[in-house]
Amino acid sequence: MSKKLRVATTSLAGCFGCHMSFLDIDERLFTLLEYIEFDRSPLTDIKQCGPCDIGLVEGGLCNAENVHVLREFRKNCKILVAVGACAVTGGLPAQRNHLTLADCLSEVYLTGPGVEHGLIPNDPELPLPLDKVHPLHEVVKVDYFLPGCPPSADTLWKFLSDLLAGRTPSFTQELIRYD
Amino acid sequence: MSDTFVLDGEDVPFVPGQSVLQAALSAGRYIPHLCYHPEFKPHGSCKVCTVKANSGLGSRYASSCTLPAQAGLEVESATEEMNELRRTLVQMLFAEGNHFCPSCEKSGSCALQALGADLGVMTAGFRHFYPDRPLDASHPDFLLDSNRCILCQLCMRASSEVDHKHVFVLSGRGITKHLIVNSASGRLADTDFALTDKAAEVCPVGVILKKRVGFAVPIGQRRFDQRPISAQALDDAPRPSDTSRGTA
Numbered sequence: 001m002s003k004k005l006r007v008a009t010t011s012l013a014g015c016f017g018c019h020m021s022f023l024d025i026d027e028r029l030f031t032l033l034e035y036i037e038f039d040r041s042p043l044t045d046i047k048q049c050g051p052c053d054i055g056l057v058e059g060g061l062c063n064a065e066n067v068h069v070l071r072e073f074r075k076n077c078k079i080l081v082a083v084g085a086c087a088v089t090g091g092l093p094a095q096r097n098h099l100t101l102a103d104c105l106s107e108v109y110l111t112g113p114g115v116e117h118g119l120i121p122n123d124p125e126l127p128l129p130l131d132k133v134h135p136l137h138e139v140v141k142v143d144y145f146l147p148g149c150p151p152s153a154d155t156l157w158k159f160l161s162d163l164l165a166g167r168t169p170s171f172t173q174e175l176i177r178y179d
Numbered sequence: 180m181s182d183t184f185v186l187d188g189e190d191v192p193f194v195p196g197q198s199v200l201q202a203a204l205s206a207g208r209y210i211p212h213l214c215y216h217p218e219f220k221p222h223g224s225c226k227v228c229t230v231k232a233n234s235g236l237g238s239r240y241a242s243s244c245t246l247p248a249q250a251g252l253e254v255e256s257a258t259e260e261m262n263e264l265r266r267t268l269v270q271m272l273f274a275e276g277n278h279f280c281p282s283c284e285k286s287g288s289c290a291l292q293a294l295g296a297d298l299g300v301m302t303a304g305f306r307h308f309y310p311d312r313p314l315d316a317s318h319p320d321f322l323l324d325s326n327r328c329i330l331c332q333l334c335m336r337a338s339s340e341v342d343h344k345h346v347f348v349l350s351g352r353g354i355t356k357h358l359i360v361n362s363a364s365g366r367l368a369d370t371d372f373a374l375t376d377k378a379a380e381v382c383p384v385g386v387i388l389k390k391r392v393g394f395a396v397p398i399g400q401r402r403f404d405q406r407p408i409s410a411q412a413l414d415d416a417p418r419p420s421d422t423s424r425g426t427a
Contacts, residue, residue, distance in 0.1 A: 089279065089307065090307060094279070095277070098309060098310065132309065135303075137302065138306055149281030173297055176299065176300075177296065178295065179281045
């Protein structure tokens, strides 16, 4: 391959579990690194996403910064991938969606068990929480979805190796899990 | 000597009174389905088993669980067109309820999840509704989590047809239709619902959950972790040579 593909990764409202699963492809990482190089990613600590071939986005959207980063990825990545249950469905953070944001903040910071002299954080540096948590495809166009909490290392490897070989990614049923 | 109809180009025998779906499953031919259960009267509400049927008078779409098998009927099921429609139906069910598989104790034993995986559904695609639906933990032996209800009415059918109790009912219309409990208080604890009820074992998703056994079988070793739902459905189907029925 003449030129390595540039790959960016990020975790929005996620737990980095999908990144851990990505690292879990183990020695296949060496093969992968013959074909790709990383742009913005927790693995490089590069803070801004440049033009990339593939963007892997873990986590859903729970605050304004998540939306900002997602749009940066969409603008820069030729192929944008929603990685994991939270990116695909909103996941665990979206389980607050049937409550109002005010009730959530109040319970956590003011009235919850063990909270004394509570205060709802309002530092201007904190990104504003969204009213509801959203999956990625509700805000930008997503090219591929990899469900799972997390998608297994084998699923991630199958996806990446298909993509790198120029094939449309396809999965056997065992590699498709929602949990 | 039984009659035959044609399913995806191959003859399928049937006995009068069988639906297209029943005859197909009996003959070892899978048609994806969700609200159909071999032990209950077909319901035809989920539409996942929809096929294209041509009886010589033109083709039409019909639920194969309620479509009577007829000699000479030509049925298309395992086509990309039909499977794409089925994927869309499954996606709508996922988007309409609160289906968070990673935190659901039914994961791995859930027919909706297994059907989605079998059809290759990677995302619900639509805008999620995130409805506000109640939990009922009042019953000593059951948790009722209506977040995952797909309105298949299997619990209703089991409770009325087999248990003769009418514990579960649907209320409301259209998008507001929802599962309720048939007691004055609306609480499951105030019904005579019991562990031995048929309705306690038919929920295909994670709505009616037995307490204290949620993780007795670990994730990864559950029903649909072992074999895809398409294979399990054929195991469960009554066969002409063996009328005994598998477990639900």
